[in-house]
Structure formats: C-alpha cells, structure tokens
Amino acid sequence: MRAVSPPGLVFAIVGGALLCVPFMTLAANRIVAGHGVMVWALGYWPALMGMIAALGAGLSPRPTLRLFAGALGLACITAQVSQGADLLLADAGDYARTSPAAGFWGLLAVFSLLIADALTQLHPRPLLRAGLLIVALAALAVVFWSGLLGDLSIAQEYVSRARQFWTALAQHLQLALGSLAVAVVIGFPLGVLCHRRGGLRRAMLPMLSFLQTIPSLAMFGIMIPLLAWVATTVPGAREIGIAGIGFAPAFVALVLYSLLPVVGNTVAGLDAVPPATSDAARGMGLSATQQLWQVELPLGLPVLLTGVRIVMVQNIGLAVIAGLIGGGGFGSFVFQGLNQTATDLILLGALPTVLLALVAAVLMDILVDLARPVSETAR
Amino acid sequence: MKSGLILRPFLVVLLLAMVLRPVWFTPLLAPLAPENGPVIYERASLWSLTISHLGLVLAASLSATVVAVGLAVFVTRPIGAAFLPLSRTVTNIGQTFPPVAVLALAVPALGFGAGPTLVALFLYGLLPIFDNAVTGLRTLPPVTMDAARGIGLSPSQRLRTVELPLALPVILTGVRLSVVIALGTATIGSTVAARTLGEVIIAGLLTNNTAFVVQGGVITGLLALLIHDGLVLLEKRLSA
Known part of the structure; x- marks a missing residue:
C-alpha cells in the first residue's frame, strides 16, 4: 500500500490553489457584477483550518479516512460561506447581494470528488448506498431549512419566488x-x-x-x-x-x-x-x-x-x-x-x-x- | 442498404437547398408564418449561421477528442493506473449533468457569447470520448498484445502501432456520440448569444412564427442526421 493516495495528492494541490482564488463575491445589487473576497479575508479561522485539515487527510491511502475528510471539507465550506455572508452583508447596502465564488464552487467539487473516489474504493452494498443517499439529502435539507445559507443571493432569489x-x-x-x-x-x-x-x-x-x-x-x-x-x-x-x-x-x-x-x-x-x-x-x-x-x-x-x-x-x-x-x-x-x-x-x-x-x-x-x-x- | 443510396444524396441536396436557397421553400412555409409576417429568416444568412454552428462543434469536438484520448492513454498506462477508478467516477457523474445545465452554468463564469458555449461543448464532449477510449484500450485481445510484446515493440511503439489503431473504431463511436450531443447543445447556445442555427428556432419561438421554427428545426435535424450517418459509415469502414 502506498503512503499517499495519488488522487488525494491532486485534490490537495488543486484544493490548495482554490484557497487562493476569491471564495465569495459581494455585489451592490442582483444584476451588477460583484468583486471577489478571499477566504482568509472572511476571518473565520476554524472553517479555513478545517478545509486545510480535510485536504491533508485526503492524502491518506485509507478510503474511510478520505470519506470523512471529504465530509469535513463540505461542512467547513458551508460554515465558511454562511459566516462570510453575515460578515459581508453587515456593512453593505440594502440591495447588496453576496454569492459563493469560484473558490467555493471549486472546493465543493474537490470535496465531493474526494467522497466519490473514497466511495468507489469502499464499494458499499446497494442498501448502504441508499442509506448514504438519505443521509446526504437529509444534511442538505437541514442546511437549507436551518437558514444557514439564507443570506446568500440565491436564497433571496428563492424567497422571492x-x-x-x-x-x-x-x-x-x-x-x-x-x-x-x-x-x-x-x-x-x-x-x-x-x-x-x-x-x-x-x-x-x-x-x-x-x-x-x-x-x-x-x-x-x-x-x-x-x-x-x-x-x-x-x-x-x-x-x-x-x-x-x-x-x-x-x-x-x-x-x-x-x-x-x-x-x-x-x-x-x-x-x-x-x-x-x-x-x-x-x-x-x-x-x-x-x-x-x-x-x-x-x-x-x-x-x-x-x-x-x-x-x-x-x-x-x-x-x-x-x-x-x-x-x-x-x-x-x-x-x-x-x-x-x-x-x-x-x-x-x-x-x-x-x-x-x-x-x-x-x-x-x-x-x-x-x-x-x-x-x-x-x- | 439500397434505400440509403437514394435517400442520402436526396437529403444532402435538400439540406443545401434549404441553407443556400431558402427562398425556394417560401410556398411550403408560408401557411405556417403569421399573416403578413416574414416567411424566411433573413436577419442573418443561414449559410453563415450553419458555418458558425459547425465551426463551434468542430473546434469543441476536436479539442475534446485530443484531450480525452490523451487522458485515456494516461490512465491505461501503469503510471496513471491509480487515477483509473477516479476518472471513471468523474465520467459517470459528469454524464449525469444535463448539457443545458452545463451551458447555463458556464455563463456566470464566462459571460455571454461563443465562449461559454465552446467550453460547455468541450467539457461535455470529453466524457463519451474518454469513456469509449478507455474501454477500447482496455479490451484489446490479449493474444495480440502478447504478440506485440513478443516481437520486441517498446511500450510507445505498441501504443502507436497496435493499441490505438485497434481501439480506433470504439474511440470513433465515442466521438460520434459526442458530436451529436454537441450539435444539439450548440443550438441552445443561441440563448446565450452564440451564433448558431438555434437562433432561427428561437426567433420563431419568440415571435410565434412557426415557419422560422420549422426552417431552423429541419436544417439542424438534417445536419445532425447526415453527420451521424457519415460517422457511422466511417466506423464501419475502419472496423471492416
């Protein structure tokens, strides 16, 4: 068994690079283009540390550990975007909108692929997969109904229709x-x-x-x-x-x-x-x-x-x-x-x-x- | 097939006539147009739209073929073997992404015009080609591979003279799937201001002019059909 999972290495490199592109954007209203904000400028350190830890744990050759690393990463980017929206909107105009940017979407893809890759290796039985699907959908539903992401522009768009x-x-x-x-x-x-x-x-x-x-x-x-x-x-x-x-x-x-x-x-x-x-x-x-x-x-x-x-x-x-x-x-x-x-x-x-x-x-x-x-x- | 011998040239002539001499079809299309409305699309020449449509598809499909076959060769060599399961997963997930959604998601990232359409066509086009190329390269007859090793060919010689030529028909099937999807998705590219034949259909939908819709629909349909047919013939010739 190798010391490092090769796909995990790619994820770590790509994920590291994605931490250096804008994580969120802030725009004056729903139509104009916004300006990007870096993840460290959002000042929510636990989430950022969690993302880095998740990318690191993704290097492990053990698929179970990588599965949890991916889940941790997803939780951290969600927390970060929720906290970031509060921070950005706190001192912006009434019509201001904030959205996830390239950094968020890229990391979302990286952590999801980390999970998908780990699952491919673990090869769970059909019923276990059904259970995992229900857990994932339930987590998604909780995130939406809890209002964690309610400050984001897309949620505002949803509320109005x-x-x-x-x-x-x-x-x-x-x-x-x-x-x-x-x-x-x-x-x-x-x-x-x-x-x-x-x-x-x-x-x-x-x-x-x-x-x-x-x-x-x-x-x-x-x-x-x-x-x-x-x-x-x-x-x-x-x-x-x-x-x-x-x-x-x-x-x-x-x-x-x-x-x-x-x-x-x-x-x-x-x-x-x-x-x-x-x-x-x-x-x-x-x-x-x-x-x-x-x-x-x-x-x-x-x-x-x-x-x-x-x-x-x-x-x-x-x-x-x-x-x-x-x-x-x-x-x-x-x-x-x-x-x-x-x-x-x-x-x-x-x-x-x-x-x-x-x-x-x-x-x-x-x-x-x-x-x-x-x-x-x-x- | 006998019917193909008559049908194919007929469809080619029909397509050319519809693109180059649209006025000929005025009597046929007139009942579908609104009263006193235009019957034949004239805001842009159908010929230039066809060329720009095909240009987009060609550029996207060619680059997708090069990249996808390159990646498939990489994951089927010992050095890239660790990425094979991951690449399979990515292709499986990627193919569930609707092409229209890929196009729509490319717009916020890249703005309007030919750019997002090209990127969406390229990204989506990678998947079937990669999938088929991997299958083609992994299902080569073991006897042939042993023989190639036995006569002392180096790995790169084996790849160029044995593996790729043998996998070619399967790879081409992937290219065909990808081209047909690209032709269809490019039509929708008109909604993000790419110049394609979809423009004619969408103009018809917006002005309730069924004549435009039929004109654009039949031309894109014929185009896709003939290109699909041509690629099938090519595959048959190559695998014979």
Missing part, C-alpha cells in the same frame, strides 16, 4: 417522469415484439435512433406545429390540454427521445437470457407469456432498468428545454435568468436540475444492483 419554485419542480418531474412512464408503457411491449420478430427490430431500432439524433431544440420546435395541428383537427384534443405551445409539445418530444433507450434495452435484456434457460423453460411447458413474465423478464431486469436510468437522467436534463416553449419546469428559471443576465436565477434553475439528475442516477444504480442475481451482487 418560493411558490413558483415548487410549481416548477412539480412540472419538471411531471415532464421528466410522466414522459418516462408513457415511454415504458409504449416501449416495453414494443421491445418484446422486437425481440420476437427480427424484421420489426430491423425496422424499428434504426428509426428510433434516427429520432434520437435530432437536436432537442429542433425536436421541441417541430412538435409545436404538429400539436397545434392535432389540437385544431382532432375533436376533444384541445379539451384535454393539447396545444401547440406549452406542456404538450415538450411532453411528446420527451416521450420520443425516451423510446430508443427503453426499446433498445428491453431487446438487449431479453436477448441476454441464455438459450439453455429459455429451452428449459419451454421444456417445462411454460407458454410464451409465462416464459416472458417468469423467466425472461426477471433475468433481463437489470438491463431493462439500466434503460430506465438512461431515460430518467436524460429527461431530467432535456426537460429544461421545455422552458423555452412555455412548458414550465426549471428551464423557465434558467432561460429567464439568461434573458435578464441574472446569475442567481440561472443557478436557481440549473442547480436543482443537476441535483435531481444526480439523485436519479444514484437511485437507479441502486435499483439496478438490487435487480441483479444475488451471486453477482455478493462479489
């Missing part, structure tokens, strides 16, 4: 997960059919991959006239909320994007069932439907769920674009923020999206691992 924020979250999830559900309902039977009929598969899969190639903005755009046409020609379509602009075109575009991973992975999952197993099932006298539900589906489940994971993460990201066509979701904050050059509003839309995508990925990875046969998970 708290209700819109939760509506946006609901819309975002409806778009991303609703389209996933529809895609599974359509895509799973289609995948089963493709698995059984080679001809259908040869026609279907290239067509779906063609759909996936179309740039998202173009796809969303092309859906607008199509759905406007449906709304005017199909009776009753308008009543159930189909319109050329807004939620419906975004939803349909997302369903189309989701089909390839769902159908493709269903086919791959069913194909992966060993022929001997299928023969045995047939020999036992199982009908085609029984074979599907009792043999092929359980065995192909991990691959199938991987398809769902791909779609979920992809849709959470793509749903942002719905904001451009009035479909709601976090994208509306992002694009409003870009229009007004209001950085905090951009962050208010982008950061929750990133968080949602990360949580979805971790959660689905856990499910995929749980769906694997026991012998594999136990390795």
Whole structure:
C-alpha cells in the first residue's frame, strides 16, 4: 500500500490553489457584477483550518479516512460561506447581494470528488448506498431549512419566488417522469415484439435512433406545429390540454427521445437470457407469456432498468428545454435568468436540475444492483 | 442498404437547398408564418449561421477528442493506473449533468457569447470520448498484445502501432456520440448569444412564427442526421 493516495495528492494541490482564488463575491445589487473576497479575508479561522485539515487527510491511502475528510471539507465550506455572508452583508447596502465564488464552487467539487473516489474504493452494498443517499439529502435539507445559507443571493432569489419554485419542480418531474412512464408503457411491449420478430427490430431500432439524433431544440420546435395541428383537427384534443405551445409539445418530444433507450434495452435484456434457460423453460411447458413474465423478464431486469436510468437522467436534463416553449419546469428559471443576465436565477434553475439528475442516477444504480442475481451482487 | 443510396444524396441536396436557397421553400412555409409576417429568416444568412454552428462543434469536438484520448492513454498506462477508478467516477457523474445545465452554468463564469458555449461543448464532449477510449484500450485481445510484446515493440511503439489503431473504431463511436450531443447543445447556445442555427428556432419561438421554427428545426435535424450517418459509415469502414 502506498503512503499517499495519488488522487488525494491532486485534490490537495488543486484544493490548495482554490484557497487562493476569491471564495465569495459581494455585489451592490442582483444584476451588477460583484468583486471577489478571499477566504482568509472572511476571518473565520476554524472553517479555513478545517478545509486545510480535510485536504491533508485526503492524502491518506485509507478510503474511510478520505470519506470523512471529504465530509469535513463540505461542512467547513458551508460554515465558511454562511459566516462570510453575515460578515459581508453587515456593512453593505440594502440591495447588496453576496454569492459563493469560484473558490467555493471549486472546493465543493474537490470535496465531493474526494467522497466519490473514497466511495468507489469502499464499494458499499446497494442498501448502504441508499442509506448514504438519505443521509446526504437529509444534511442538505437541514442546511437549507436551518437558514444557514439564507443570506446568500440565491436564497433571496428563492424567497422571492418560493411558490413558483415548487410549481416548477412539480412540472419538471411531471415532464421528466410522466414522459418516462408513457415511454415504458409504449416501449416495453414494443421491445418484446422486437425481440420476437427480427424484421420489426430491423425496422424499428434504426428509426428510433434516427429520432434520437435530432437536436432537442429542433425536436421541441417541430412538435409545436404538429400539436397545434392535432389540437385544431382532432375533436376533444384541445379539451384535454393539447396545444401547440406549452406542456404538450415538450411532453411528446420527451416521450420520443425516451423510446430508443427503453426499446433498445428491453431487446438487449431479453436477448441476454441464455438459450439453455429459455429451452428449459419451454421444456417445462411454460407458454410464451409465462416464459416472458417468469423467466425472461426477471433475468433481463437489470438491463431493462439500466434503460430506465438512461431515460430518467436524460429527461431530467432535456426537460429544461421545455422552458423555452412555455412548458414550465426549471428551464423557465434558467432561460429567464439568461434573458435578464441574472446569475442567481440561472443557478436557481440549473442547480436543482443537476441535483435531481444526480439523485436519479444514484437511485437507479441502486435499483439496478438490487435487480441483479444475488451471486453477482455478493462479489 | 439500397434505400440509403437514394435517400442520402436526396437529403444532402435538400439540406443545401434549404441553407443556400431558402427562398425556394417560401410556398411550403408560408401557411405556417403569421399573416403578413416574414416567411424566411433573413436577419442573418443561414449559410453563415450553419458555418458558425459547425465551426463551434468542430473546434469543441476536436479539442475534446485530443484531450480525452490523451487522458485515456494516461490512465491505461501503469503510471496513471491509480487515477483509473477516479476518472471513471468523474465520467459517470459528469454524464449525469444535463448539457443545458452545463451551458447555463458556464455563463456566470464566462459571460455571454461563443465562449461559454465552446467550453460547455468541450467539457461535455470529453466524457463519451474518454469513456469509449478507455474501454477500447482496455479490451484489446490479449493474444495480440502478447504478440506485440513478443516481437520486441517498446511500450510507445505498441501504443502507436497496435493499441490505438485497434481501439480506433470504439474511440470513433465515442466521438460520434459526442458530436451529436454537441450539435444539439450548440443550438441552445443561441440563448446565450452564440451564433448558431438555434437562433432561427428561437426567433420563431419568440415571435410565434412557426415557419422560422420549422426552417431552423429541419436544417439542424438534417445536419445532425447526415453527420451521424457519415460517422457511422466511417466506423464501419475502419472496423471492416
């Protein structure tokens, strides 16, 4: 075993450099650019010492120690930014805003990667990972609800649109997960059919991959006239909320994007069932439907769920674009923020999206691992 | 495939016509435009937008390829092996970051214009290429590697004459994934004032002019489709 973990060395060097760039910024109001403040100018020594200690402990070859070092680092940058905001706003104007700057974001990345690297080495079981995810989310929730970060500019931005924020979250999830559900309902039977009929598969899969190639903005755009046409020609379509602009075109575009991973992975999952197993099932006298539900589906489940994971993460990201066509979701904050050059509003839309995508990925990875046969998970 | 022989040249001609002679499509698009509104996008020439769009994607993808393959070679050598698990983790986490969010987050850091778009395209483009390059370099047939060692090739000779050429098709698949994502993300770059074809679609969305939306949408769609198709053909030729 080495005396020093090589990635830890890189983290220490990068982290050390990040301590020497502005940690926070102070601006006169929400639109103008602020000026940077160094971490030592914030004068909160325990947190700074903690960060340095965490970077040092990150050098250890022992993954458990590095895990705790990363957690300590995260706690320290949170404390520092909370204390720093108090200090900076104490003698600034009424409209003054303070935000984390490059130093904070860089250290956030460094400490998160330190944790991720340690976890890769520790390789916790799926249920332990689920526990860690809950602990991390609970810590995050405590930090937000305690008001520790309430003085930061992005929190002020949140306060002034708290209700819109939760509506946006609901819309975002409806778009991303609703389209996933529809895609599974359509895509799973289609995948089963493709698995059984080679001809259908040869026609279907290239067509779906063609759909996936179309740039998202173009796809969303092309859906607008199509759905406007449906709304005017199909009776009753308008009543159930189909319109050329807004939620419906975004939803349909997302369903189309989701089909390839769902159908493709269903086919791959069913194909992966060993022929001997299928023969045995047939020999036992199982009908085609029984074979599907009792043999092929359980065995192909991990691959199938991987398809769902791909779609979920992809849709959470793509749903942002719905904001451009009035479909709601976090994208509306992002694009409003870009229009007004209001950085905090951009962050208010982008950061929750990133968080949602990360949580979805971790959660689905856990499910995929749980769906694997026991012998594999136990390795 | 026979259908490809007819379809491909047709789509190329259609794309060129839409970009170079947009006026030809006036009768088709007119019903979609608002009354008395413009039918064909004229604020900038579609040709110059296409060139600047492709330029952004090309610059980002080329630099992403060089850096990603370089990093993949590093982590698959003995000297960089300690970074392999970490780099895998970073790629996995990075790929869950939505491209639009990466673009939006680049703006506060870099301001508006082509800069943040280029950086976002570059950063996001690294991931699939690196992922595939690592897979390609780590799944070489052991017999071939033994033979290369057996005939006395040095590590750097093995890399250049055996490993990289064998991994090339897999690396190219990564490049293709990355280029297709970049083409799509560049479209959204227009919202941060980069000059790309997304400008046409967004102008249409802002003025309720469906003709613009369809015009921009079809051109970017065709572009992505043909480039994807071209790269698939290249991969097939190389792995044959």
